[in-house]
Amino acid sequence: MQQLGEIRHDWSEAEVKALFELPFNDLMFHAHSVHRQNFDPNEVQVSTLLSIKTGSCPEDCKYCPQSAHYSTGLEKERLMEVERVVEKAKQAKATGSTRFCMGAAWKHPHERDMPYVLDMVRQVKELGLETCMTLGMLDQDKADRLSDAGLDYYNHNLDTSPEFYDKIITTRSYQDRLDTLQNVRDSGMKICSGGILGMGETAKDRYGLLMQLANMPVQPESVPINMLVKVEGTPLENVDDLDHLEFIRTIAVARIMMPKSHVRLSAGREKMSDEMQAMTFFAGANSIFYGECLLTTPNPETHRDLQLFKKLGINMEQRISDSDETQEAALMNDLQKQQDSSHFYEA
């Protein structure tokens, strides 16, 4: 096996398979070694994700409760007012997030929405937070305007391998997704792109997803790896569970193939035990979403995250608050306020 820890864009399926098939302890050792070469192993970057427009999406992603194609009982919301978004961003900053991600269930942003979206980017950026958005497909013009407004990251997931893709989505093609990512890259923004595991894909599809991401001319700066959250009413509600060890292996292989990217534990984390999360951090995951609901699926309560970080001796990357106590107090206050307003989950 060639030198691990080198950034490469020519991974073959045989090489990726060989990594996945290493004895578990060897794989964990290699992944953790690569992780240590590139990051502080006791630091995790924390982002908050807010749904700024919920439901009625014309796309048919089979895992998604926001798709208009499925009846999941999700409460729809129109585009949130800019002031409300900024208020949420302030709360996220007070509880230690360094990046604020705003997601809208659109095929692509419409021209009529652009002034609001651009205003959100400018105002959230002024708070000193990194900004990220996920709004669907982007042409070059919209990507450039978002970049000019100060958007740091754009999230657009590849979801799975090109071969499995049309079993999951038929309303936009894999090439559409790659084109959006290219437009984002050409506009100068950073890319957040990853996928979802446990949708009934094969091991080969997991290799394929990682190869697509790692073999891009510039690897995505952020790679979210989601575990499917099975939502009643979606076509994937009864799909078989993915073995947790296979999930951890995928994180480890992602770390080896994309040594300098932040590998993000995303949806599905609320079902993971502390031990499993600890194992994924060891395997190379070093970014999470916390606080708000993960778009429309529940995220573990933020205080559970803080407790876990404390138990593991993990610090938040570029922590904004000056002490655990300040942060925890702000957090509890925030949670209380959200519960009081019956708006704990955004959906």
Ligand code: SF4
């Ligand atoms: S994943 Fe995104 S694009 Fe697909 S249905 Fe859900 S909101 Fe729409």
